Amino acid sequence: xxxxxxxxxxxxxxxKEVLEHAFxxxxxxxxxEAYAQIDWAQDHEFKNTELRQVVRDAELxxxxxxxLVQVTLEDGEQRWIYIHIEVQGxxxxxxxxxxxxxxxxxxDRYARPIASLAVLADADAGWRPDHYGFEVLGCRHTLEFPVxxxxxxxxxxxxxxxxxxPFAL
Numbered sequence: 782x783x784x785x786x787x788x789x790x791x792x793x794x795x796x797k798e799v800l801e802h803a804f805x806x807x808x809x810x811x812x813x814e815a816y817a818q819i820d821w822a823q824d825h826e827f828k829n830t831e832l833r834q835v836v837r838d839a840e841l842x843x844x845x846x847x848x849l850v851q852v853t854l855e856d857g858e859q860r861w862i863y864i865h866i867e868v869q870g871x872x873x874x875x876x877x878x879x880x881x882x883x884x885x886x887x888x889d890r891y892a893r894p895i896a897s898l899a900v901l902a903d904a905d906a907g908w909r910p911d912h913y914g915f916e917v918l919g920c921r922h923t924l925e926f927p928v929x930x931x932x933x934x935x936x937x938x939x940x941x942x943x944x945x946x947p948f949a950l
């Protein structure tokens with residue numbers, strides 16, 4: 782018997798597919814500052830198997846981050862960075878904590894800097910989780926991450942339709 786596909790999986794699948802086919806365009810459209818720091822003449826590589834292992838190790842239940850991509854930066858060094866992308870379709874009180882957990886688990890496993898980027902596809906204009914952290918006895922541990930909201934583009938329909946970037950659609 783096959784397990785029924787939940788709505789989250791149905792929504793996530795098209796994002797995952799388009800990310801794999803148009804990753805540079807995704808970064809250019811939603812995160813132009815990050816785009817400018819990546820050496821796009823070098824190949825990028827999806828690390829979804831590694832991401833699934835880290836998510837499983839984090840014991841967060843059946844949750845999926847959308848992509849983990851290895852890129853080379855434009856800083857002149859042969860440095861690698863992993864970019865963790867999470868597309869969230871509804872308000873989730875555990876979202877910022879999950880971003881934090883994925884970030885530190887990936888860093889722990891690969892000993893490489895992790896950039897966590899979030900695309901929020903929910904309809905709540907006021908919900909913009911962009912950090913998570915805690916402080917205990919003067920020790921502070923915090924993750925701040927860039928967030929874009931799809932609803933922020935709603936008033937730019939004309940310019941989006943004129944754009945050649947597939948993410949404008």
